[in-house]
Amino acid sequence: MRSLTCLLALAALLPGLSVPALAAGDCSAGPGTARVLEVDPAGLEVGLKHFPQTLDLAEGEFVLTFDDGPSAGTTPMVLKALAAGCVRATFFLVGTRAAESPALVKRILAEGHGIGYHSQTHPMTLADLPYDKAVRDIERGIASVDRAAYGNVTASPRFPFFRFPGFGSSPQLLAYVASRKMGVFGADLWASDWNAMTPDAELDLVLTRMEHAGRGIVLFHDTRLQTARMVPALLKAMKERGYRVVHVVPRGPATAGTSP
């Protein structure tokens, strides 16, 4: 605690130092973030559940992603657990929820996590909507998240990552998202946390799948209480098993767009 106090005092003296950097001082509650993987968003389509390819991950490396937030009731629990384990994740945000909780969007960013878009209203699915309506929902989602994060909207999306709700894409919509210079994230495995189960059961399920897959992009929902309650135990188990967390960030000019 004393060292933390010192660090915080140091942070006050050195405003250039970010909180995430300081948080690296005590990662006892989780595996930490082993490395940052820069990817070119142009043409990116990753996640073996729906695409033939995924991220270039080594055995034991996992990317943690959380969809559908932010949610005032549960996202802070997830953020707290991630911070305690020095783990950086990516949050695919729903526009309407970002508009409701702009402070949480800013907090996600301030704590060093990545953000991607997940549409404005989370239709199931965008591919089932008329094309124009689907595009409008995608664009409104971008605007809502950018406004929540930075207070304004620019010509290009601030965060060049997108995930289709329910993975419901179409060739036309994939082309549209690519035209907006956003890479598309699917997933390699998931916790099936849309099904009601206890945090313990969810932990067992996702650890079994992680062991089986060996690596990959893992999908959770930070809107689910059972998941928010499970994350601390998940990070502890990942550390014990020697799993490594990889934080994916966009490479190139797009990275500049994530600055305020």
Ligand SMILES: [Zn+2]
């Ligand atoms: Zn979703």
